[in-house]
Amino acid sequence: MTDTDRDTNRREMSELYQSDPLELNRRIVEQYRANDGEVEGFGGSSRMLLLTTTGARSGLPRTTPMMYLTDGERLVVYASNVGSQHHPAWYHNVVAHPEVTVEVGSERFDATAVVTSGEERDRLWQRFPFPEHQDKTARQIPVVALERRRA
Numbered sequence: 001m002t003d004t005d006r007d008t009n010r011r012e013m014s015e016l017y018q019s020d021p022l023e024l025n026r027r028i029v030e031q032y033r034a035n036d037g038e039v040e041g042f043g044g045s046s047r048m049l050l051l052t053t054t055g056a057r058s059g060l061p062r063t064t065p066m067m068y069l070t071d072g073e074r075l076v077v078y079a080s081n082v083g084s085q086h087h088p089a090w091y092h093n094v095v096a097h098p099e100v101t102v103e104v105g106s107e108r109f110d111a112t113a114v115v116t117s118g119e120e121r122d123r124l125w126q127r128f129p130f131p132e133h134q135d136k137t138a139r140q141i142p143v144v145a146l147e148r149r150r151a
Contacts, residue, residue: 025063025064025065028042028065029050029063029065032048032050032065032103033050033103036105036106037103037104037105037106039065042065047067047068048065048066048067048068049065049066049068049075049077049102049103049104050063050064050065050102050103051063051064051065051066051077051090051100051101051102051146052064052100052101052102052103053090053093053094053097053100053113054093054096054097054099054100055089055093056089056092056093056095056096056097062089062090062093064088064089064090066078066090067129068104068146069124069127069128071124071145073147073148074145074146074147074148075102075104075111075145075146076124076127076143076144076145076146077143077144077146078125078128078130078133078141078142078143078144079091079141079142079143079144080128080130080133080134080141081133081141082133082136083132083133083134083135083136083137083141084136084137085137085138085139086139087139087142091142091144094113094115094144095115098112098113098114099111099112099113099149100112100113100146102146102148109148109149110148110149111146111147111148111149112146112147112149113144113145113146114144114145114146114147115142115143115144116142116143116144116145121142121143124143124145125141125143128141128143
């Protein structure tokens, strides 16, 4: 893919996000699963995972693509919602139902979502690559650790 094609793809994704973010997420999930975690323009499974939660109100499964970092054996995700005044829906879901499913590339596993606090949250927050998101909102952006459940 050429640089021009990549720029066009990013522009189209940005426009779709503005008009229908749920549709963009559906497309990303579809591409991710079809290509073992590779989604054009998102850096592959070393940067993105799929988090499947149980809806806090609906009780239905909800899958959300998101960036992550590692912390030892844990995966860490940030409920930044790009600095919105409201937490993302997936965060409400993990607070209500911390048992989740995680997909990284072609690997899929059960995990428990743990909302971090205090010094642990602060340490993990220092690694977040978009600290400007905090400047956009009065709420403290939650940091969630995904801990693999052992069988």
